[in-house]
Amino acid sequence: MELLKELCSITALSGFEHTGSExxxxxxxxYLTDCSVDPSGNVMGYLRCGxxxxxxxxxxxxxxxxxxxxxxFAGGGFVSFATLGGFDPRVLPCQEVIIHGKExxxxxxxxxxxxxxxxxxxxxxxxxxxxxxxxxxxxxxxRELIKIGSPISVKTKHSMLGEDKFCGGGLDNRAxxxxxxxxxxxxxxxxxxxxxxxxxxxxxxxxxFGAKIAAERLSPDLAIIVDVTHGDTPDGDKSKTCVxxxxxAVCLGPNLNRKYTSVLRKTLEENNIEYxxxxxxxxxxxxxxxxxxxxxxxxxVLISVPLRYMHTTIxxxxxxxxxxxxxxxxxxxxxxxxxxxxx
Amino acid sequence: xxxxLTSLSGISSYENDVLDYIYSTVKDHCDRIEHDSTDNLYxxxxxxKTGKTVMFTAHTDEVGFLVSxxxxxxxxxxxxxGIDSRILLGLRVFVGKNRTPGVIGIKAVxxxxxxERKKAVxxxxxxxxxxxxxxxxxxxxxxxxxxxxxxxxYTEFGDGKVKAKxxxxxxxxxxxxxxxxxxxxEYDTWCVFTVQEEVGLRGGRIAAKRILPDLFIALEAxxxxxxxxxxxxxxxxxxGGGVALSYMDGGFMADRKLVGALIERAKERNIxxxxxxxxxxxxxxxxxxxxxxxxxxxxxxxxxxxxxxxxTVMDKKDxxxxxxxxxxxxxxxxxxxxx
Numbered sequence: 001m002e003l004l005k006e007l008c009s010i011t012a013l014s015g016f017e018h019t020g021s022e023x024x025x026x027x028x029x030x031y032l033t034d035c036s037v038d039p040s041g042n043v044m045g046y047l048r049c050g051x052x053x054x055x056x057x058x059x060x061x062x063x064x065x066x067x068x069x070x071x072x073f074a075g076g077g078f079v080s081f082a083t084l085g086g087f088d089p090r091v092l093p094c095q096e097v098i099i100h101g102k103e104x105x106x107x108x109x110x111x112x113x114x115x116x117x118x119x120x121x122x123x124x125x126x127x128x129x130x131x132x133x134x135x136x137x138x139x140x141x142x143r144e145l146i147k148i149g150s151p152i153s154v155k156t157k158h159s160m161l162g163e164d165k166f167c168g169g170g171l172d173n174r175a176x177x178x179x180x181x182x183x184x185x186x187x188x189x190x191x192x193x194x195x196x197x198x199x200x201x202x203x204x205x206x207x208x209f210g211a212k213i214a215a216e217r218l219s220p221d222l223a224i225i226v227d228v229t230h231g232d233t234p235d236g237d238k239s240k241t242c243v244x245x246x247x248x249a250v251c252l253g254p255n256l257n258r259k260y261t262s263v264l265r266k267t268l269e270e271n272n273i274e275y276x277x278x279x280x281x282x283x284x285x286x287x288x289x290x291x292x293x294x295x296x297x298x299x300x301v302l303i304s305v306p307l308r309y310m311h312t313t314i315x316x317x318x319x320x321x322x323x324x325x326x327x328x329x330x331x332x333x334x335x336x337x338x339x340x341x342x343x
Numbered sequence: 344x345x346x347x348l349t350s351l352s353g354i355s356s357y358e359n360d361v362l363d364y365i366y367s368t369v370k371d372h373c374d375r376i377e378h379d380s381t382d383n384l385y386x387x388x389x390x391x392k393t394g395k396t397v398m399f400t401a402h403t404d405e406v407g408f409l410v411s412x413x414x415x416x417x418x419x420x421x422x423x424x425g426i427d428s429r430i431l432l433g434l435r436v437f438v439g440k441n442r443t444p445g446v447i448g449i450k451a452v453x454x455x456x457x458x459e460r461k462k463a464v465x466x467x468x469x470x471x472x473x474x475x476x477x478x479x480x481x482x483x484x485x486x487x488x489x490x491x492x493x494x495x496x497y498t499e500f501g502d503g504k505v506k507a508k509x510x511x512x513x514x515x516x517x518x519x520x521x522x523x524x525x526x527x528x529e530y531d532t533w534c535v536f537t538v539q540e541e542v543g544l545r546g547g548r549i550a551a552k553r554i555l556p557d558l559f560i561a562l563e564a565x566x567x568x569x570x571x572x573x574x575x576x577x578x579x580x581x582x583g584g585g586v587a588l589s590y591m592d593g594g595f596m597a598d599r600k601l602v603g604a605l606i607e608r609a610k611e612r613n614i615x616x617x618x619x620x621x622x623x624x625x626x627x628x629x630x631x632x633x634x635x636x637x638x639x640x641x642x643x644x645x646x647x648x649x650x651x652x653x654x655t656v657m658d659k660k661d662x663x664x665x666x667x668x669x670x671x672x673x674x675x676x677x678x679x680x681x682x
Contacts, residue, residue, distance in 0.1 A: 075571040077501065088452035088460060091433035094652045096498075096506070106500040108654045110570065117427070125461050126429055132570060134648065134656065136501015157435065157494070159444050162474020162484075167446055234418055234470050236450040245476065285453075308472065310451035312433040316472065 001166055001319050003027075003181065007174040008158050011100075013067035014084045016151045017041045017202040017210075019100070024063065024177075024200055031184045032198060042214045043200040047184055049192045049339075057196045057333060058220035058298075059183070060211055060287050061176030061227065062204030065169070066311055068133075068152035070099060077142055078110070078132040081152060085205035089128040091312045096155040097133055101146030107133040156313035164245060164320050169313035173204070175305045175322055176226035182326035187333060194221075194337035204287055211287035215294035222260060222299050222336075224329055225288040229278060229304035231316065242306040245318040247274035248325035249304040255284045255292055257299035260336070264301050267332045273324050278304065303329065344368070345517045345662075346497040349507035352437065354407030355424055355542045357490040358382065361403040365516060365536050369523045373534075379553065381538050383546045386523055390530040395682055397532040398556035399522065399669065400547055400627050401515030401563075402540030405508065406651045408491040410438065413482060417475030419445065421466075421491060425541045428466040430652050435494035438473060443484045444494065445473040493653030503659045504582070510655040511564035512540065514645045518562045518666050526673040540627060547627030552634045557682055558601075559631040560672055562665065564655070565589075565619065565644035576620045580646035583658040585615025586665040587644040592619065595629040597641040604679040605641065608671050615664040619644075639681055643669055 006027065012020030021037045025045075028035040032045030043063060048054075066085030074080050079099070092109050099105040109131055133152070135142050156169030180198050187196065197218055201210030204227075215223065229249050230241045242249045250265055268275045283289045288300040303325055308316040353361035362384050370376060375387035390397075406425040413419055419438065423431075432449045447469055452460070471491070475481035495508040507513075519534050533554045537546035551559060565587050569578035580587045586609070588602050609616035628640045643665050648656040676682065 076569065078571050086452050088432075088449065088455060090429070090460065090464065091449060093430040094434060094649065094654055096654065106498060106506075108506055108649070108656060110649055122427065122429065123463055125459075125463050134501075136504035136506075136656065138502055141502065160474065161444060161446065161472060162476075162480070165474040167444070167474075230451050230454060233448055233450050233472075234414065234416060235448075235468065236454055240454060309433070309446070309448050310453065312449065312451075314433055314435065314446035314448065314472075316446070316448075316474075 004166060004174065004178045005158055007178055008168055008170045011153055012063050012065060013151045013153060014064040014203055014205040017064050028198065031181050038214065038217065040210060040213045041202040042210045044214070045198050047187060047196040049195055051193060055194045055221040055337065056218060057194050057337065058215065058218050058223040059180040059196060059198045060201055060214070060223055060225045060291065061180055062173045062210065062287060063177065063200035064202050064205055065172065066205050067154060068097065070146055070148050070150045070152060072148060073139065073143060074132055075139060077135045077137045077139060079135065080132055084151065086311055088311070089131065090125045092131055093126055095313060098153045098155055099133070099146050099150050100153065101150045103145055105135055105145050107135040110134045154313050161316060164318050165316050166319055167314055167316040169315060171307055171315040171317050172228045172310055175228055175307065175317050179226045179305065179322050179325045179329065182323065183329040186327065186330035190334050191339040192333065192337050193339045201287060208287050208290045212290045212294055215291040215298055219295040220298055223291045225286055225291065225300060225302045226325065227286040227304055228307035228310065230310060231306040231308035233308050242276045242278060244306050244308060245320055246276055248321060248328060249276045249278045249306060251278050251280055251284055251302040251304060253280040253284065255280060255288050255300065256302050260299055260301045263336060264332045267335045268328050271331045273328045275328065344520065345513060348513035348517055349497050349509045352490065352492040353403055353405055354490045354492060355404040355539045358403040358538050362536060365520060368520055372524050379549060381546050381549055383538055383550045384536040386534040388523060388528045388532045388534060390528045390532060392530055395530045396554065396556045397530050397558045397676060398535060398551065398554050399519055399532065399560050399562060400535045400537045400550060401519040402512045402537045402546065402627065403516060404539055404541050405492065405511065406541055410485055410487055410489040410491060412487060413478050414470065415478050417477045417481040418470040418472055419481065419485065421471060423466060425651050427651065428469065429463045431469060432464060434653060436471060436491050437494050438485050438491050439489040443473055445471040448472045495653035504656055505659060506654050506656050508653045508655065510647050510657050511650055514564050514657060514662055515562035518669060521666055522669055522673055526670050528673050529676050532673060537627060544627050544630035548630035548634055551631035551638065555635045556638055558676065559628065559638045559640035560669065561627040561642040562669060563626045563642050563644040564647045564650065566650045567646035567648050569648065579619055580617060582646050582648060583660050584617040584646065585661055586668050587617050587619050587646050588641065589619035592625055595632055597628060598639045601639050601641045601681045604681050605668060608679060609668055612667065612671060614667045615660060616668065
């Protein structure tokens with residue numbers, strides 16, 4: 001899964017996506033035409049059918065990943081930090097970070113050793129305010145290299161877990177971008193009556209601004225959103241999670257267009273693509289919620305890749321789920337917008 | 344050398360990879376090598392003089408976990424050796440000899456309640472995901488009793504800092520290897536790489552009994568719990584403040600005369616040196632002092648931040664200072680006038 005690994009290696013923290021947009025544009029250019037970065041930071045590219053007045057399909061997946069940001073200097077080579085996007089502070093001790101200052105500065109998120117903690121302290125969950133990043137630098141050097149507001153990546157590795165699972169930070173939502181590009185690969189030789197614009201949208205984790213802007217600009221006839229959804233874990237509520245390896249989750253609810261969603265499900269069934277359903281009675285927590293009411297209203301379908309340990313550096317997906325999600329999207333588009341054989 | 348040593352897996356009683364590496368490094372530099380039933384590695388260096396026996400130790404084990412069971416869904420349950428479980432969530436590990444990658448999972452923050460986030464997850468409720476979908480699949484990769492170590496690379500950063508797993512006590516091992524290779528020993532000296540320190544100083548106890556030395560020096564890593572605005576003294580040591588000595592810790596009273604003489608010697612030779620400011624932790628000096636005929640003993644330690652975690656951090660200056668002071672003891676012990 002070289003493409004996924006390549007996508008995960010791009011640094012584009014929420015609000016600081018510009019550091020990754022050019023590299024992503026280069027990857028887009030291998031699959032799409034007219035690739036660009038819009039003024040707000042969305043990365044876009046087209047697969048055009050060459051037909052006049054063709055309808056436009058928007059394939060959206062967000063580009064940004066969560067991170068941290070320098071809040072203040074704490075002395076002794078330490079800095080305090082705030083989060084860019086939602087972290088459970090309990091997963092942060094002993095993580096390694098890169099502070100993006102004048103230079104990239106390596107640091108570690110320190111934990112007090114157990115020798116000096118009381119029994120009560122050991123029972124409490126770690127709080128964000130208790131955590132500091134240790135840069136190992138003198139204060140002078142630290143202030144020279146980084147500043148308040150410097151964004152911080154939490155370092156991560158990517159590796160297989162078992163034969164089908166891929167693990168590492170940033171899969172929320174590079175898994176989505178990967179899915180769209182794999183779908184495009186399957187659509188390249190298809191005879192379609194629609195243009196497709198793939199959008200890697202910015203700022204999803206901090207307010208979904210990018211997708212709104214892109215949807216207004218493109219005013220597409222249909223938007224297919226791919227994001228991640230919670231995968232099954234031993235400590236997670238089974239009714240709120242989807243099983244890894246059992247295919248994509250198709251979301252149902254008022255956020256999603258009922259007609260297109262039922263065609264999508266039918267297409268998946270006809271193509272023997274295993275899928276799961278998830279229900280959301282209100283905000284799906286994805287770009288779909290904002291795209292739906294952009295422009296003069298845009299019909300949306302939402303396909304989610306099950307992912308364990310969301311918003312950690314050990315996010316885990318099934319590669320088979322990404323492949324079947326991509327196939328599902330490609331077949332769905334062919335089904336709805338496919339041209340006749342002699343067209 | 345420290346990079347190789349910290350990359351090896353060696354939790355208590357699974358230390359053979361570390362011992363084998365050390366053996367291959369020192370075997371051509373020793374006058375005699377012995378082993379015992381616990382796998383302690385004894386390296387003998389003949390001195391310029393006879394009549395006294397000196398002993399140095401560095402322990403080969405590190406903190407880690409054992410697989411305590413496998414769930415029906417294919418997740419591993421584990422028991423830790425010497426670790427504060429609050430640091431474990433979201434970390435990567437390697438399981439067993441084949442280094443099967445695994446992760447210590449936790450449900451997504453979105454699925455937790457505010458109350459849940461206030462509490463530490465207990466180790467008994469944690470699990471390791473190795474990507475297996477069933478017990479049978481997991482059993483192909485591991486079994487109950489298998490060892491687990493942190494996945495953490497050796498990285499140099501900051502102003503001369505090093506981050507790695509297991510600096511406690513591979514920094515002691517590296518120092519002792521260097522001593523064996525480079526020091527001109529004054530007295531007959533046993534350099535012993537001891538096993539199972541983290542589960543109760545077990546290898547050190549046996550080794551001290553076997554050698555019955557006149558002088559015992561443990562080469563160790565000790566805690567530096569410095570954080571900004573900490574109550575003065577509670578930081579125990581300072582990173583970059585030099586080799587750490589102490590008159591007492593959680594487990595022993597060092598020989599006062601010896602510690603005093605070592606501090607004096609460090610000053611004379613301009614070796615960076617500091618006294619620990621808070622009595623905590625413990626090391627093999629305790630074991631050596633409580634066996635045999637009694638022995639003059641002390642510990643030389645490199646301060647480490649975040650001890651017993653995947654990212655122990657030390658300053659290279661302190662490592663260098665520990666080596667220099669240990670070399671002084673090895674080469675010019677009689678000048679300390681403690682024996």
